[in-house]
Amino acid sequence: xxxxxxxxxxxxxxxxxxxxxxxxxxxxxxxxxxxxxxxxxxxxxxxxxxxxxxxxxxxxxxxxxxxxxxxxxxxxxxxxxxxxxxxxxxxxxxxxxxxxxxxxxxxxxxxxxxxxxxxxxxxxxxxxxxxxxxxxxxxxxxxxxxxxxxxxxxxxxxxxxxxxxxxxxxxxxxxxxxxxxxxxxxxxxxxxxxxxxxxxxxxxxxxxxxxxxxxxxxxxxxxxxxxxxxxxxxxxxxxxxxxxxxxxxxxxxxxxxxxxxxxxxxxxxxxxxxxxxxxxxxxxxxxxxxxxxxxxxxxxxxxxxxxxxxxxxxxxxxxxxxxxxxxxxxxxxxxxxxxxxxxxxxxxxxxxxxxxxxxxxxxxxxxxxxxxxxxxxxxxxxxxxxxxxxxxxxxxxxxxxxxxxxxxxxxxxxxxxxxxxxxxxxxxxxxxxxxxxxxxxxxxxxxxxxxxxxxxxxxxxxxxxxxxxxxxxxxxxxxxx
Numbered sequence: 001x002x003x004x005x006x007x008x009x010x011x012x013x014x015x016x017x018x019x020x021x022x023x024x025x026x027x028x029x030x031x032x033x034x035x036x037x038x039x040x041x042x043x044x045x046x047x048x049x050x051x052x053x054x055x056x057x058x059x060x061x062x063x064x065x066x067x068x069x070x071x072x073x074x075x076x077x078x079x080x081x082x083x084x085x086x087x088x089x090x091x092x093x094x095x096x097x098x099x100x101x102x103x104x105x106x107x108x109x110x111x112x113x114x115x116x117x118x119x120x121x122x123x124x125x126x127x128x129x130x131x132x133x134x135x136x137x138x139x140x141x142x143x144x145x146x147x148x149x150x151x152x153x154x155x156x157x158x159x160x161x162x163x164x165x166x167x168x169x170x171x172x173x174x175x176x177x178x179x180x181x182x183x184x185x186x187x188x189x190x191x192x193x194x195x196x197x198x199x200x201x202x203x204x205x206x207x208x209x210x211x212x213x214x215x216x217x218x219x220x221x222x223x224x225x226x227x228x229x230x231x232x233x234x235x236x237x238x239x240x241x242x243x244x245x246x247x248x249x250x251x252x253x254x255x256x257x258x259x260x261x262x263x264x265x266x267x268x269x270x271x272x273x274x275x276x277x278x279x280x281x282x283x284x285x286x287x288x289x290x291x292x293x294x295x296x297x298x299x300x301x302x303x304x305x306x307x308x309x310x311x312x313x314x315x316x317x318x319x320x321x322x323x324x325x326x327x328x329x330x331x332x333x334x335x336x337x338x339x340x341x342x343x344x345x346x347x348x349x350x351x352x353x354x355x356x357x358x359x360x361x362x363x364x365x366x367x368x369x370x371x372x373x374x375x376x377x378x379x380x381x382x383x384x385x386x387x388x389x390x391x392x393x394x395x396x397x398x399x400x401x402x403x404x405x406x407x408x409x410x411x412x413x414x415x416x417x418x419x420x421x422x423x424x425x426x427x428x429x430x431x432x433x434x435x436x437x438x439x440x441x442x443x444x445x446x447x448x449x450x451x452x453x454x455x456x457x458x459x460x461x462x463x464x465x466x467x468x469x470x471x472x473x474x475x476x477x478x479x480x481x
Contacts, residue, residue, distance in 0.1 A: 008134065008136065008137045009211075010208070010209055010210065010211060011132060011133055011134065011137055011141060011209060011210075012137070012140075012141065012144075014132060014186050014187070014209065015129050015132065015133070015141040015144050016144065016148075017179075017182045017183055017186055018084065018125065018128055018129060018132075018183055018186065019125065019129070019144045019145050019147070019148040020148065020175060020178060020179035020182065020183070021084055021087060021088055021091075021121050021125065021176070021179045021183070022121055022122075022125055022145045022146075022148045022149045022152070023148040023149065023151050023152040023155075023175055024088065024091050024117075024121075024152060024172075024175040024176045024179060025091070025117065025118050025121045025122070025149055025152065026148065026149035026150060026151060026152020026153045026155075026156075027152040027153070027155060027156055027172040027175060028060060028091065028094065028111075028114040028115075028117075028118060028152075028172075029060075029118075029149065029152070029153055029267060029268070030152060030153030030154070030155070030156035030157060030160075030267060030268075030306070031156050031160070031168070031169075031172070032053075032056060032057045032268050032269075033153075033156060033157060033160065033267070033268060033269065033270045033271050033272075033302060034156060034157065034160025034161050034168075034271060034299065034302070035160060035165050035168070036048075036053045036056065036057070036269075036271075036272065037271055037272070037275070038165060039053060039056070039165070040053055045102075046101065046102070046103060046104055046107065048104060050419055050423070051419070051420075052104060053419070054415070054416050054418070054419040054420070055108065055416070056107055056108070056111060057268045057269070057415050057416075058411075058412045058415035058416040059108055059111050059112060059115065059412075060111040060112070060114045060115035060118060061115060061118070061264070061408050061411040061412045061415060062115065062408065062409070062412040062416075063111075063112045063115030063116055063118075063119070063408075064115040064116070064118040064119035064122070064404070064408040064411075065119060065404070065405045065408030065409055065412075066115070066116060066119060067115075067116050067117075067118075067119030067120050067123070068119050068120075068122075068123040068400065068401035068402075068404040068405050068408075069401050069405070071083055071087065071119065071120040071123045071124055071401075072123060072124075072397040072398065072400065072401045073397075074086065075123070075124045075127065075192075075397055076397050079188045079189070079192050080124050080127055080128040080131070080188065080189045080192055081128070081183070081186065081187075081188045081189070082188075083120065083124045084120070084121070084124050084125065084128060084183065085180060085183060085184060086120070087117050087120030087121050087124065088117065088176040088177075088179055088180050089117070089176075090113040090114065090115075090116040090117035090120070091113070091114060091117040091175075091176045092173065092176050092177070093110075093113045094110045094111065094112075094113035094114035094117065095110070095114075095169045095170075095172050095173040095176075096169075096173070097109055097110035097113065098110045098165065098166065098169035099166050099169045099170055099173075101166075115408075119404060119408065122145075122384075122404050122407075123397075123400050123401055123404050124400075125145050126142060126145060126384045126385075126387045126388045126400060127189070127387075127388060127396060127397065127400060128189055129141045129142050129144065129145060129388065130142055130385075130387075130388025130389065131189040131190070131191040131192070131388070132187070132189055132190075132209050134210075134217070138385075138388070138389070140318070142381075142384055142385040142388055143313065143381035143382070143384075143385065145381075145384050146313055146376075146380050146381040146384060147310070147313035147314060147381070150306070150309040150310045150313050150376070150380070151310055152175070153267060153306055153309065154303075154306035154307060154309065154310050155171075155172075156168070156172075156306075157270070157299070157302045157303045157305070157306040158303055158306065159171060160299075161299040186208075187204070187205040187208045187209060188201070188205055189205070190202040190203075190205040190206045190209070190218070190221055191221060191225060191393055193205060194221060194222050194225040194226075195225055195393060199222070202218065202221070202222070203218055206218050206221075224393070225393050227392075233392070233394030233395035233398065234395075234398070235398050237394075237395050237398075238395055238398055238399055238402065241395075242465075242468040243461060243464040243465050243468055244391065244392075244395055244399070246464055246467065246468055247390040247391055247399070247464055248391075248399060248402065249448075250386070250390065250448055250449060250450070251383070251386055251387060251390060251399065251403050252402075252403065252406055253441075253444050253445070253448060254329065254382075254383045254386060254445065254449065255383050255403055255406060255407045255410070256410065256437075256441065257333055257379065257437070257438070257440075257441030257442075257444065257445065258379045258380075258383050258407075259407060259410040259411050259414055260410065260414065260434065260437035260438075260441070261333070261336045261337070261340065261375070261379060261434055261437060261438045261441065262336075262340060262414065262418075262430070262431065262434035262437075263336075263375055263379065263380065264411045264414045264415050265414050265415055265418040265430070266368070266371065266372075268415055268418075269415075269418060269419075270301075270302040270305055270306075271299055271301075271302050273364075273368070273427075274301045274302065274364070274365075276347065276350075276427055301365055301368075304365070304369065305368055305369065305372055308369050308372045308373060308376075309372050309376050309380075312372065312373045312376035312377055313376045313380065313381060315376075315377060319377065324451050325382050325385060325386065325449075325451060325452055326445070326449050326450070326451045328377055328378035328382055329378040329379065329382050329445055329449065330378075330442065330445055330446065331374070331377065331378060332374050332375060332376075332377050332378025332379045332380075332382075333374075333378065333379060333438055333441050333442045333445060334374075334442055335370065335371070335373070335374025335375075336371055336374045336375050336379060336438050337435055337438030337439045337441075337442060339367050339368070339370050339371035339374060340371070340431050340432070340434040340435040340438055341431075341432065341435040342363070342367040343364065343367045343368065343371070343431045344428045344429075344430075344431030344432040344434075344435060345428070346363050346364055346367065346428075347364075347426070347427045347428035347431065348426075348428040351426055351427075351428060385452075386452070387399065387400050387403055389452045389460055390452065390460060390464070392461055418430060421433075450463060450464070450467065
């Protein structure tokens with residue numbers, strides 16, 4: 001008897017509504033790219049220096065590290081859905097403050113509120129999408145988190161150059177309200193209900209998520225949750241229990257590569273990077289000549305980059321459950337490393353000998369496009385899949401908290417230091433540094449990262465236990481030898 005293929009349209013529709021909140025986070029993330037050029041210009045109503053601009057960019061990410069722990073407890077006590085709805089409130093406050101801002105401190109406060117919401121979203125959203133999905137599409141649904149984030153960023157690149165700072169904030173305010181209106185009617189995660197032995201609610205939730213018979217899956221989820229909850233999880237379990245510890249270090253390693261390849265700086269400073277090649281040219285006789293404007297303006301180049309991000313994230317959604325997590329991450333990291341080296345080398349020659357690269361200015365745009373393509377197919381999306389897959393239910397919230405606190409601090413360091421290092425040691429030094437981190441990360445993932453494509457949570461845990469046992473056996477053999 002042939003097995004009937006289950007339709008997944010309900011899962012995709014619900015995940016799409018849920019990830020409207022990550023699109024909101026994307027608007028906050030991409031907002032500085034067009035806005036900083038205005039704030040640092042002579043026409044700005046809020047005069048801003050380059051150093052102050054770096055804080056406008058990075059303070060959001062720094063504050064995003066403050067909310068993962070509180071949001072984890074809220075998600076555990078009141079549910080993933082309720083916590084995500086609460087996470088929309090800081091975004092609303094942040095955009096309202098931008099609209100009424102008349103001073104730099106008020107912009108800082110606005111970005112702080114956006115950061116608080118950002119931390120909630122990226123702690124709870126991967127959990128929710130991972131828990132409402134079947135094994136066949138779990139990777140694709142999890143990558144929707146990043147896809148919608150990129151849509152929010154693209155909106156800033158497309159709209160920002162043509163409207164005022166306050167008008168842009170007003171437009172961005174629409175998204176969190178839309179999310180609240182749509183998401184409040186959607187189901188809670190069945191895993192959350194079963195964690196508190198609410199089988200009837202879990203069944204209703206699963207029926208709203210699936211088409212067809214759900215009895216077998218409900219029983220499987222119930223057994224999986226019971227197994228995970230035999231021993232109540234704690235923060236210390238992440239670093240004392242062997243499989244959790246291995247999963248934690250792998251996850252932190254992947255997020256380290258994601259951040260220190262320079263992605264946060266490329267997105268936030270997109271127009272600034274392109275503007276670095278529009279200054280005066282030093283002629284051989286020592287005089288200055290204003291560079292002829294390029295046929296493509298910096299904001300247009302940023303829009304191209306944003307479109308490529310979205311298109312490639314769509315490709316990642318299609319590939320992650322076909323190709324697998326590890327191949328995509330390896331290809332992504334290799335490509336990002338090569339492009340970082342290319343961009344750094346281009347800027348080196350542009351800074352030391354403009355004539356050498358005068359006729360190949362297209363290299364920068366092409367290299368950044370390839371960078372975005374490579375980043376989006378793996379590093380941009382897959383790390384959030386690993387959070388939802390590699391940890392059992394009883395510690396998943398804690399793991400998500402630690403991963404996002406760490407990511408927030410790392411992203412803050414990249415964004416804040418980008419302009420500092422660029423001004424002290426030139427922009428090519430920054431990109432060469434990103435190159436080194438990318439290739440170190442490639443080696444790490446080749447050696448440490450397991451493949452989880454198409455596997456249930458139980459089989460992933462079994463794989464990790466097997467790898468831990470194998471590693472321990474190697475250690476014993478080494479000691480005996």
